[in-house]
Amino acid sequence: MNRYDLIIVGAGPSGLSAAIEAAKRGMKVVVFDENEKPGGQLFKQIHKFFGSKEHRAKVRGFVIGQQLLDEADEVGVEVVLNATVIGLYQDKEVVVKIGDEVIHYKGDSIIIATGAAENMVTFPGWTLPGVIGAGAAQTMMNLHGVKPGQRVLMLGSGNVGLVVSFQLMQCGCEVVALVDAAPRVGGYGVHAAKVARTGVPFYLSHTIVKAEGDNKVTGVTIAQVDSSFKFIPGTEKHFEVDTICLAVGLSPMSQLLKMAGCEMEDNPKRGGQVPICDEYGRTSIAGIFVAGDVSGIEEASSAMIEGRMAGVVAAEYLGYVRAEEMEAELSVLDNALDGLRQGMFAPKNRGKEIAKTEEGIDISKNLLLHGFVGDDEIERFPGVTHKVGVHPVMECTQNIPCNPCQDACKKGCISIGANITSLPIVVDNSQCINCGMCVASCSGQAIFLVDEDCGDGTATVTLPYEFLPLPEVGAKGKGLGRNGQIVCDAQVVSVKSAKAFDKTNLLTIRVPKEYAMKARFFKAV
Incomplete structure (x- = not known):
């Protein structure tokens, strides 16, 4: 032996x-x-x-x-x-x-x-080909280079559901909706926000009624649930999909x-x-x-x-x-x-609804209910500041253990401090040099470089971009807001890729200056 x-x-x-x-x-x-x-x-x-x-x-x-x-x-x-x-x-x-x-x-x-x-949930049609676990989708995409489907509905808004939804879009799939029976988003807000700003709608307090199709998935019906998780008649919604992805825990x-x-x-x-x-x-x-x-x-x-x-x-x-x-x-x-194990998502806080950040700031209700921070909420967070010239805007609104942005800025513009879960702040009297390292290093893709007034009625927004093909300089399109809806016309003025960015490209778009603090994604047209 x-x-x-x-x-x-x-x-x-x-x-x-x-x-x-x-x-x-x-x-x-x-x-x-x-x-x-x-x-x-x-x-x-x-x-x-x-x-x-x-x-x-x-x-x-x-x-x-x-x-x-x-x-x-x-x-x-x-x-x-x-x-x-x-x-x-x-x-x-x-x-x-x-x-x-x-x-x-x-x-x-x-x-x-x-x-x-992976856990599974049962519903009529759950054994049809096309109903897969989120881990299976990741295996297909990221290990074998196989596209799981064309149109996908994701069930589950924890970190796995949010991360895999984003990766499905990177793979070229269309995520038609992100659904969860829970009344609020379960994963990190920055993960939810990067999905929401691409235009994916969130349906909280909803779950699957049935998968449709004879030999494979061709559609899915969801419905709203009450506090006892029972379907509410008349709230049914139908989506034509070929894939239902389940991220309902482990x-x-x-x-x-x-x-x-x-x-x-x-x-x-x-x-x-x-x-x-x-x-x-x-x-x-x-x-x-x-x-x-x-x-x-x-x-x-x-x-x-x-x-x-x-x-x-x-x-x-x-x-x-x-x-x-x-x-x-x-x-x-x-x-x-x-x-x-600190911050809002610490094991001791599982199942609890946190009302305020560690700094005493009201949590974004819109983020929990719809996956994005509302325009009327974003200004209350310390990373969202206004300065002349290019400066970082950090839309990190929850206390999660993360501080790469602080280390990335060699000019000391960003500080989190000794507590790894503190919300990031822009240091007073610091000077941003527009290097983009903070944008590229942010694990939650929640940092943007903004010049709110270029002097000609426009502003520029530099955002993290991890989709292919990359837009070309001069490409015209639309600026999407945090909710994924079109807010303005936009034009690409710069595309930066560097080894130090580790495959996070920096896309700079020009928008009307009144949308400098609203445009957060670029959609080519």
Whole structure:
């Protein structure tokens, strides 16, 4: 029987992070993953991550995945793919199906990092071809280059639904509507805003009545629901679509832990049935640890830190590091994880409706109900300022853990301060040089460079643009407002792409000066 110091199940962000930390300390580590490519969800993530430098902020997910693979290779981690773990038994015996073989392995310690599976909802027609999960859509688009459909309806307004809706449009799909039975948008406001300004309508307090079609999806009917989530007669709305995408949450894949005899609990706040464990992933069975979504649903950034924690704890369990070394390292990781668990979307705030920001500013009701901040609300946020000449306008209106804009501005125009969840501000007496680094670095695409008065009755707006083909200089079109509706004529005056922008292009449009603080997207005509 093959024996390892540490066996890890799952080559996603948490599993690879755990493997790196353990192998760095001299452990013999193997990682098993059932997929043909390692990296888990990371290689589906083409958007830039939130957080700070220590969380790999403003780096795209697939780049982070490659970084982790390179680090794992450097420290000698063995990664076995197309390897399905079918059993975890007493004395840490792991049974793996590789090809046609069933092989037994023995681990002196085990880390389960199997992640989570997509939830589904049932409705008439839900088994028709064309009804897919958001993760499946990402796999098709971002791993295999396959367009999931032409006209798509998205169910779910959490971060997954919002991010995948944007990626569907980047892929060339038309997202006809974003629907959620909840009464308010569940994900980050900046994610919702970048979808809304492209013209996608949000239908909150709505859900699917039925999918239509005989052999495949040809349409969908939605309807409004009351506070008991019952359909309200007469509120039905029909859309002709060929794809219905479901982003209705995740459930931890914790079956191996239950098989091993770990103590389990049903915990809705953590996503379902999860192992009872401490903050560093120690389960009720000595030497079996967990990391990532299998112990509670969070973002990939948190999963990577949890993986590092589990790797360090496993190393201490087998004597590869002293207890005091482990405690010092865990203290650093605790601080990093705590930074991600602050703000309005902190785990302690799940299910709560937050009325004010940490600064005491009223939350945008329109953002929660319709996906965009209203023109009558935007001025109350500190990043929205008026100055002569080009200056940043930061439409970041919620307390989320993110500060790349502060680091990006070499002239010190932008400040968030010591608290990573504070709303960004424009520093008094600072001078913007129109470099565009703040626009390109913003993970939420919420920063614009505005010259409110060019002296000829026009203004310019520089906005982040991640669609192809890029408009050409001189192209005429329409400026869309935050709600995705046409507000004015617009003309492209500059298109900038640079390696430092990491595939976020800077599109500068000229608009009538009265629309300088309203035009937030360009649509060619």
